[in-house]
Amino acid sequence: MERRLFELVTQDGCAISPYAWRARFALASKKLHFQSCGIGFTEIAGVGEGRFRSLPVLQDGGRWVGDSWAIATHLDEHYPDGPPLFQSPAEYQMARFFEKWFLVEIVSTLFRIVVLDIHNRLKPEDRAYFRQSREQRLGQTLEAAHAAREEQLPLLEQKLQPMRLHLRESPFVGGSSPTYADYIAAGGFIWAGSVATLELLGPGDSILPWLRRALELLDDSGASPVLSGIPLGDRA
Amino acid sequence: MERRLFELVTQDGCAISPYAWRARFALASKKLHFQSCGIGFTEIAGVGEGRFRSLPVLQDGGRWVGDSWAIATHLDEHYPDGPPLFQSPAEYQMARFFEKWFLVEIVSTLFRIVVLDIHNRLKPEDRAYFRQSREQRLGQTLEAAHAAREEQLPLLEQKLQPMRLHLRESPFVGGSSPTYADYIAAGGFIWAGSVATLELLGPGDSILPWLRRALELLDDSGASPVLSGIPLGDRA
Numbered sequence: 001m002e003r004r005l006f007e008l009v010t011q012d013g014c015a016i017s018p019y020a021w022r023a024r025f026a027l028a029s030k031k032l033h034f035q036s037c038g039i040g041f042t043e044i045a046g047v048g049e050g051r052f053r054s055l056p057v058l059q060d061g062g063r064w065v066g067d068s069w070a071i072a073t074h075l076d077e078h079y080p081d082g083p084p085l086f087q088s089p090a091e092y093q094m095a096r097f098f099e100k101w102f103l104v105e106i107v108s109t110l111f112r113i114v115v116l117d118i119h120n121r122l123k124p125e126d127r128a129y130f131r132q133s134r135e136q137r138l139g140q141t142l143e144a145a146h147a148a149r150e151e152q153l154p155l156l157e158q159k160l161q162p163m164r165l166h167l168r169e170s171p172f173v174g175g176s177s178p179t180y181a182d183y184i185a186a187g188g189f190i191w192a193g194s195v196a197t198l199e200l201l202g203p204g205d206s207i208l209p210w211l212r213r214a215l216e217l218l219d220d221s222g223a224s225p226v227l228s229g230i231p232l233g234d235r236a
Numbered sequence: 237m238e239r240r241l242f243e244l245v246t247q248d249g250c251a252i253s254p255y256a257w258r259a260r261f262a263l264a265s266k267k268l269h270f271q272s273c274g275i276g277f278t279e280i281a282g283v284g285e286g287r288f289r290s291l292p293v294l295q296d297g298g299r300w301v302g303d304s305w306a307i308a309t310h311l312d313e314h315y316p317d318g319p320p321l322f323q324s325p326a327e328y329q330m331a332r333f334f335e336k337w338f339l340v341e342i343v344s345t346l347f348r349i350v351v352l353d354i355h356n357r358l359k360p361e362d363r364a365y366f367r368q369s370r371e372q373r374l375g376q377t378l379e380a381a382h383a384a385r386e387e388q389l390p391l392l393e394q395k396l397q398p399m400r401l402h403l404r405e406s407p408f409v410g411g412s413s414p415t416y417a418d419y420i421a422a423g424g425f426i427w428a429g430s431v432a433t434l435e436l437l438g439p440g441d442s443i444l445p446w447l448r449r450a451l452e453l454l455d456d457s458g459a460s461p462v463l464s465g466i467p468l469g470d471r472a
Contacts, residue, residue: 088323093411094330100398101337162336175329 002035006047006057009038010121015225016194018107019068020056021187025214026072026180028221030082034058036223040123041130069096072180085180098173098181102188105159109152110192110200112138114229116146117195149198156200160207167210178214186214189230196229203231238271242283242293245274246357251461252430254343255304256292257423261450262308262416264457266318270294272459276359277366305332308416321416334409334417338424341395345388346428346436348374350465352382353431385434392436396443403446414450422450425466432465439467 005027007020015021015038027034039047039055047057048064058065058074065074072085086092119130119142131142138145163185166173173181189211192200201207212232218224241263243256251257251274263270275283275291283293284300294301294310301310312321322328355366355378367378374381399421402409409417425447428436437443448468454460 087326090323090410090415091326091330093406093409093415094327094334094417096405097398097402097409097417098330098333100401104398104401162333162340165336165340166333169332170329173329173333174326179326179329181330181333 001061002059003032003061004035004037004059006037006039006055006059008041008055010195011123012121013038014121014194015223016118016121016191017055018187018191021190021225022068022180022183023056023058023071024221024223025178025183025186025217026075026085028217029085029178030075030079032075032079040126042125091174091179095180095184099184101162102184106156106185107188109156109159110188112145113149113152113156113198113200114192114196116142117197121195153200164206167206171213172210178217182214186211190225190227193227193230194225198229199231200229201231208232237297238295239268239297240271240273240295242273242275242291242295244277244291246431247359248357249274250357250430251459252354252357252427253291254423254427257426258304258416258419259292259294259307260457260459261414261419261422261453262311262321264453265321265414266311266315268311268315276362278361327410327415331416331420335420337398338420342392342421343424345392345395346424348381349385349388349392349434349436350428350432352378353433357431389436400442403442407449408446414453418450422447426461426463429463429466430461434465435467436465437467444468
């Protein structure tokens with residue numbers, strides 16, 4: 001059966017969508033193989049006969065599923081033999097809260113740090129759309145955000161404190177093994193860490209051992225990310 | 237069977253510990269009756285033959301349980317007939333993360349707003365301990381924190397944003413009915429809202445409808461809190 005993940009990639013084919021990485025983790029946790037179809041923003045309209053406006057999109061045999069949460073739900077419904085992505089409805093809801101926290105506090109901060117780095121890695125035909133939409137969101141030019149990026153580092157350090165405290169008592173956000181909340185956070189760090197041209201976390205940050213553990217889940221998938229902006233050390 | 241909750245109260249008998257309110261919610265969700273034993277900080281050593289250093293403490297027949305998480309686990313273990321406080325181990329862990337977020341971002345901000353209000357409501361014999369320990373934590377006098385309290389209100393507004401976004405899509409933090417994460421947050425708002433001498437949330441804040449829904453759980457317990465600092469409107 002054909003299984004393909006349509007996902008955003010850079011000019012050099014690097015998968016950088018935090019939402020697509022959630023899907024990659026979810027597929028890896030179910031031990032499901034897939035083919036990655038890396039495309040640019042301007043190619044989304046060509047996926048699934050124009051049904052989708054955003055990525056990732058999973059084509060699973062004859063089914064087309066857009067949106068990372070819908071992909072997770074689809075995988076739990078259609079592959080019940082593997083470990084469930086969500087142990088209970090309340091865990092699902094708490095993962096939805098976790099996403100809000102991670103987007104509002106962490107992704108928004110990472111975004112200001114790496115926004116120009118993302119731009120510079122995109123396919124040339126994606127850059128005008130990216131610049132226009134992101135400068136509107138930022139209220140400033142990509143270059144102005146980039147020039148002030150180091151001011152965001154202490155904020156990032158501070159905003160990660162709840163997660164850092166939590167990881168003192170648990171190897172993963174969701175317990176003794178990784179859960180969807182871990183995939184949300186790891187996807188965010190992969191997104192920013194893949195393109196960042198400065199180090200996002202200090203070498204002693206207690207977020208790092210957690211991220212190393214989470215990335216182990218991808219080891220068998222043959223698609224471990226290379227994180228220029230995160231000092232993971234030797235993972236071998 | 238005798239069931240007693242030892243909890244911190246003010247001079248006028250108002251239960252103000254956010255941790256004790258979690259226990260009250262948990263007991264209410266299991267429909268378990270209990271007797272409240274309100275004491276001051278300086279009376280903790282007299283509870284359970286001096287075994288405890290903090291409140292709340294639940295005496296459940298011959299068992300003595302300290303710490304709000306241990307109380308929750310005790311209730312799930314010994315009263316499995318009622319709805320579980322935690323649907324799955326992952327939900328438990330996510331509630332632990334939620335607590336970290338709520339403490340680091342929300343309680344720390346509320347604390348600076350209400351710290352002098354708490355002091356002024358405590359039993360006279362508790363005030364010296366409270367002042368000394370809290371001024372050390374604050375790095376300033378209670379009066380200095382109080383004088384700057386209005387500066388904290390926009391911060392509180394901003395820091396609640398992840399929860400506010402989440403409650404747009406779910407009636408409770410944990411889903412369609414209240415979960416332990418809701419008890420954590422509601423306990424915090426009851427703690428601060430019981431003593432605050434200014435309004436902590438604006439009258440249009442979307443946190444309010446959630447708090448009203450959460451407080452309904454306590455309606456049958458005969459111990460609904462009175463919140464001077466939160467504009468709940470007419471709950472009748």
